[in-house]
Amino acid sequence: MPVLWLVLAVLGIALVGYVLGRSLALASAGGEIRNLHSLPSYYGSNVAMKAAVPALLLLVVWLIVQPFVVNGMVSGMIPESEISEGSNLGLVMAEVHRTSEGLSNAVAAGIIDEDTARNPGADPETMTDRLKDAGQVVTSTLTAPILAAAQRYRALHDSGAWIMSGVVLVLALAGLIWGLRESQAEFRARNTVEQGIRALLIAAASIAVLTTIGIVLSLIFNTIEFFRLYPAAEFFFSLNWAPSFSGRGGSSELGIIPLLWGTLYISFVALVVAVPVGLFAAVYLSEYATPKVRAIAKPLLEVLAGIPTIVYGLFALLTIGPILLSVFGDDTVGWMQGQRAVMTAGIAMGIMLIPFVSSLSDDIINAVPQSLRDGSYGLGATKSETIKQVILPAALPGIVGAILLAASRAIGETMIVVLGAGAAARLSLNPFEAMTTVTAKIVSQLTGDSDFASPEALVAFALGMSLFVITLGLNVLALYIVRKYREQYE
Amino acid sequence: MTDASMGATPAAKGSLTTEDARTKKRNAAEKRFQMYGIAAIGAGLFFLLVLLVSILSSGLGAFQQTFIEVPVYLDPAKLDKNGNRDPAEMAKVSTFGYGPLIEQAIFAQVEANGIATPLDSSKDMKALISASAAAQVRDVVLANPDLVGETVSFRMLAASRVDGYLKGRVQREDVARDKNIDAEHLDLTDAFVDAGIVAKQFNIDFVIGADASESRPEQAGLGVSMLGSLFMMIVVLVLALPIGVAASIYLEEFAPQNRWTDLIEVNISNLAAVPSIVFGILGLAVFIQFAHLPQSAPLVGGLVLTLMTLPTIIISTRASLKAVPPSIRDAALGLGASRTQSVFHHVLPLAMPGILTGTIIGLAQALGETAPLLLIGMVGYIATNYPDGLASGFMDPNSAMPAQIYEWAKRADPAYYERAWGGIIILLLFLMTMNIIAIILRRRFERRW
Amino acid sequence: MNDMSLLERRVDTKDTKISARKVQVFYGDTHAIKDVDVDIQDKTVTAFIGPSGCGKSTFLRCLNRMNDTIDICRVTGDIMLDGEDIYDRRVDPVQLRAKVGMVFQKPNPFPKSIYDNVAYGPKIHGLAKNKAELDEIVEKALRRGAIWNEVKDRLHAPGTGLSGGQQQRLCIARAIATEPEVLLMDEPCSALDPIATAQVEELIDELRQSYSVVIVTHSMQQAARVSQKTAFFHLGNLVEYDDTSTIFTNPSDPRTESYITGRIG
Structure with a gap:
């Protein structure tokens, strides 16, 4: 791991800089801390910061940029003829990467020597055999252009790494010298270091924005790629979901509507379970329950929220499914064919959402001012009349917001539907039938083969994009409603 | 007096002590409404109870496994033809060479105990033992070549069907359709149980062992994927805690009111609600497709979970920073400390218990998360190898606890369901421990200003 | 004006509406009200005055059992409304509060329309057989609440959109609409400006025609202006209870005198 060594070297330089900077500053003040502008450690930190931060930043940027540059230089070497029918440049380049990695590993293992690995005149077939002997993964027999490209790739990669190490170390040393020259008594080391810290804090806070950008970019690029291979209109309006298993046959039908239908149906069932139970539980806990009951029941209900979704998935598949099947299965009314069904997943999801709805509603109900309750009681209303006619209407916007948030949770939930809902995309009204959802299909299209070039795999990104847009929309709307509601009573 | 006042009020509404019809009705409605509330809470608690009962009743069995304990004669003629006890040479004998020895050893027990069974050859015993038994014996022999020629007692895993039969999962009526085992085997199993040769015992390998192939559920364990989870949690802790705390400090203590700050705030609250599967897509596209990090590696899983956990940690950290009263900051500033010093010397230490609590809860959430791990290839991978060291722990393909559970739940053999529940x-024990630690931290260091 | 009301006072002296005997109130361990005996007369405005925390609001809230909504509050002693013990186990506080209405310190209209605010009480108590009757009750209540002219054109606008004084008169109208026999007012003007206060005080004086009104107030001037009887509370004790004129001109207890003259409070 040369990168690791490089990082350690930079950190070492920084450490040396810290010690030197500290003692230099002290010396310049005649060994008297009072004569310094800042505490000695700030001078040390200033040097360390200047040595390490720019160098490490450059390292990161270099590591990101280099593969693109190298790829660009190498991919020009692949002639059109190498790209066989149904393949693309990406797949060939993957082969080039594998070969070059194989060469490096084989050299490291001592099976071939460096000269052989670099020999441009090497016979592709012998090389294939030798690589196979070395236990490296080579999918087919290498061809001359691929081997040449791989050798070039390897050479560029290696020299790139060397140049990078050199530049990074030089930058670290330059930073060190810059920092050391500043280490004089009158230098405002603390302010400089604090500005550096501030910059680091801003960078940390910006990671949230970077994450969002990352999500949006990775979804958009792949979605555009998908729509290049598959018509967008069909994706949005086709009533059929039938991906072909062969990979790149043109016979796939990839309509999102059946998946959306399954998603919404299951979410609806989940809300039908979660909203009444959660809402009534919240009302009871905040308006009726004695402090003792509240202290016991509330945490117990919240345990449901702490249980991972995989547990609910298994619970749906192995407990709820069989119970439903024994009630609605072929032995009785015959509505249900298998354990996986909209109901199976919906009920499990509903149970999961109960504490979500109840704790959100609890907050919202508690935000209704006591004066409204007093006003109603003062008129001789009973508690339930007060709740039904004063508190709930007053809390309605907030509760609607909470339900929207729960809906967004339900729509984005994956494990429960993967295990409990089934795999067949279906447009049906029978809640005891297996259906599938957007999230379940994202999983099934992206697990397994790692060929991301086919429309069958890329469709997952389009599905992810739709999911992201829908849940984001719901969240923004819900948060807006809840915020408006809170402002009303503040 | 009463009469007089009654006369004085035109709209006297009767006595207070008797309920009029309307009040009765209203009070009945009140009772009903209250019952709905109790029913709702009851329903919630009932679901919790059913969930826990099904987890425990279906999962506890996984901690017990059926073992067969028999003395095996390690025949030199089969295991060491040259007789020089050279491990390198003996290694040429594969597990196929050991199978018959074990089968004979068990068959010897049939005769020794005088059990009447239509199974009359040692080959018929194969259905009783796990395919892992031969490898187990072989490993012992290769480690101690001198054992060859002696009779050594081994405790070997019984076949999954035998285990299922003793746990009530495999019924006699199912066996007719099962090509792995016959009713006679079950009779023999009963006889062996009586003879004390076959017994259910605590199975530590389920907790610390590796995953096994689809056909050997009796051998599968959670140990390797537990390590996978551990390495992921290390990544999450090392990245999410400092980044989360730094981001919160900036937003809470330094951030000016401007567009960029607003943008960050909006982003954090929205990221907290983005479905976890979308983070999986992000991880796949950025870390694997783009950065070419290895698939299935705990490092990648940890990175994805870090991004997912950050909003949780930031939100709770900001809450605990907010809880530190401004007077503390003023006091530090009043002594001539810089703002940075006041935050790092005073505010941050005071907020630490709250931050740690939030971090632990964030970690617990990350530990149970499955969906994003599916997309970066941590499912479908059979986690049979323990990592060799730190680097291998982070970079080599591995699974994670919830991913392993999902993997087991997907497998066709119902014996794997028991393992999934187990x-x-x-997993829940881990989560419970983490939450209890968080609660204790909160109780212990909770400060009321 | 003071002379006028003195004159009226004699004319209006009525029978006892509420009589309290040995009332004690505890909040957890705090003894908030100690041994209070008081008789509140019908068709009279009775004012409770006293320094902050003296227990006057607490005692007021005992009269319609609003304290029931506070878990840690415990009330002993007898409070009789028309000769019936309102703390009797058989008494339904809901029925009681229909007879003893309440207006609060801060105007608290429900986030509903003006009409619905007033109609709420009659609806839950079933006072109207049909929509027309309900309309009539609402109009009557709003007229008696002296706010009809201001809101008659926007009955379906939200009650929260009114000004503070209007909101408080709406709340009074809301309380009247249930046809109570006693109206409790807990510092009804403390959140209002002087003009709105004057309007509400005028209204209280009119309400005296039909109801027994009990008003808690911080302002001695207000007590003097609107009430016929005044009770002075101090540290949970009822120090003195007499005609308002007597309390303000010739108090018998030195503590009352100190408060009236501004030495305590």
């Missing part, structure tokens, strides 16, 4: 018990 895995859930272990």
Whole structure:
């Protein structure tokens, strides 16, 4: 791991800089801390910061940029003829990467020597055999252009790494010298270091924005790629979901509507379970329950929220499914064919959402001012009349917001539907039938083969994009409603 | 007096002590409404109870496994033809060479105990033992070549069907359709149980062992994927805690009111609600497709979970920073400390218990998360190898606890369901411990200003 | 004006509406009200005055059992409304509060329309057989609440959109609409400006025609202006209870005198 060594070297330089900077500053003040502008450690930190931060930043940027540059230089070497029918440049380049990695590993293992690995005149077939002997993964027999490209790739990669190490170390040393020259008594080391810290804090806070950008970019690029291979209109309006298993046959039908239908149906069932139970539980806990009951029941209900979704998935598949099947299965009314069904997943999801709805509603109900309750009681209303006619209407916007948030949770939930809902995309009204959802299909299209070039795999990104847009929309709307509601009573 | 006042009020509404019809009706409605509330809470608690009962009743069995304990004669003629006890040479004998020895050893027990069974050859015993038994014996022999020629007692895993039969999962009526085992085997199993040769015992390998192939559920364990989870949690802790705390400090203590700050705030609250599967897509596209990090590696899983956990940690950290009263900051500033010093010397230490609590809860959430791990290839991978060291722990393909549970739940053999439930018990134990630590931290260091 | 009301006072002296005997109130361990005996007369405005925390609001809230909504509050002693013990186990506080209405310190209209605010009480108590009757009750209540002219054109606008004084008169109208026999007012003007206060005080004086009104107030001037009887509370004790004129001109207890003259409070 040369990168690791490089990082350690930079950190070492920084450490040396810290010690030197500290003692230099002290010396310049005649060994008297009072004569310094800042505490000695700030001078040390200033040097360390200047040595390490720019160098490490450059390292990161270099590591990101280099593969693109190298790829660009190498991919020009692949002639059109190498790209066989149904393949693309990406797949060939993957082969080039594998070969070059194989060469490096084989050299490291001592099976071939460096000269052989670099020999441009090497016979592709012998090389294939030798690589196979070395236990490296080579999918087919290498061809001359691929081997040449791989050798070039390897050479560029290696020299790139060397140049990078050199530049990074030089930058670290330059930073060190810059920092050391500043280490004089009158230098405002603390302010400089604090500005550096501030910059680091801003960078940390910006990671949230970077994450969002990352999500949006990775979804958009792949979605555009998908729509290049598959018509967008069909994706949005086709009533059929039938991906072909062969990979790149043109016979796939990839309509999102059946998946959306399954998603919404299951979410609806989940809300039908979660909203009444959660809402009534919240009302009871905040308006009726004695402090003792509240202290016991509330945490117990919240345990449901702490249980991972995989547990609910298994619970749906192995407990709820069989119970439903024994009630609605072929032995009785015959509505249900298998354990996986909209109901199976919906009920499990509903149970999961109960504490979500109840704790959100609890907050919202508690935000209704006591004066409204007093006003109603003062008129001789009973508690339930007060709740039904004063508190709930007053809390309605907030509760609607909470339900929207729960809906967004339900729509984005994956494990429960993967295990409990089934795999067949279906447009049906029978809640005891297996259906599938957007999230379940994202999983099934992206697990397994790692060929991301086919429309069958890329469709997952389009599905992810739709999911992201829908849940984001719901969240923004819900948060807006809840915020408006809170402002009303503040 | 009463009469007089009654006369004085035109709209006297009767006595207070008797309920009029309307009040009765209203009070009945009140009772009903209250019952709905109790019913709702009851329903919630009932679901919780059913969930826990099904987890425990289906999962506890996974911690017990059926073992067969028999003395095996390690025949030199089969295991060491040259007789020089050279491990390198003996290694040429594969597990196929050991199978018959074990079968004979068990068959010897049939005769020794005088059990009447239509199974009359040692080959018929194969259905009783796990395919892992031969490898187990072989490993022992290769480690101690001198044992060859002696009779050594081994405790070997019984076949999954035998285990299922003793646990009530495999019924006699199912066996007719099962090509792995016959009713006679079950009779023999009963006889062996009586003879004390076959017994259910605590199975530590379920907790610390590796995953096994689809056909050997009796051998599968959670240990390797537990390590996978551990390495992921290390990544999450090392990245999410400092980044989360730094981001919160900036937003809470330094951030000016401007567009960029607003943008960050909006982003954090929205990221907290983005479905976890979308983070999986992000991880796949950025870390694997773009950065070419290895698939299935705990490092990648940890990175994805870090991004997912950050909003949780930031939100709770900001809450605990907010709880530190401004007077503390003023006091530090009043002594001539810089703003940075006041935050790092005073505010941050005071907020630390709250931050740690939030971090632990964030970690617990990350530990149970499955969906994003599916997309970066941590499912479908059979986690049979323990990592060799730190680097291998982070970079080599591995699974994670919830991913392993999902993997087991997907497998066709119902014996794996028991293991999935058992895995859930272990996972929940971890989560419970983490939450209890968080609660204790909160109780212990909670400060009321 | 003071002379006028003195004159009226004699004319209006009525029978006892509420009589309290040995009332004690505890909040957890705090003894908030100690041994209070008081008789509140019908068709009279009775004012409770006293320094902050003296227990006057607490005692007021005992009269319609609003304290029931506070878990840690415990009330002993007898409070009789028309000769019936309102703390009797058989008494339904809901029925009681229909007879003893309440207006609060801060105007608290429900986030509903003006009409619905007033109609709420009659609806839950079933006072109207049909929509027309309900309309009539609402109009009557709003007229008696002296706010009809201001809101008659926007009955379906939200009650929260009114000004503070209007909101408080709406709340009074809301309380009247249930046809109570006693109206409790807990510092009804403390959140209002002087003009709105004057309007509400005028209204209280009119309400005296039909109801027994009990008003808690911080302002001695207000007590003097609107009430016929005044009770002075101090540290949970009822120090003195007499005609308002007597309390303000010739108090018998030195503590009352100190408060009236501004030495305590």
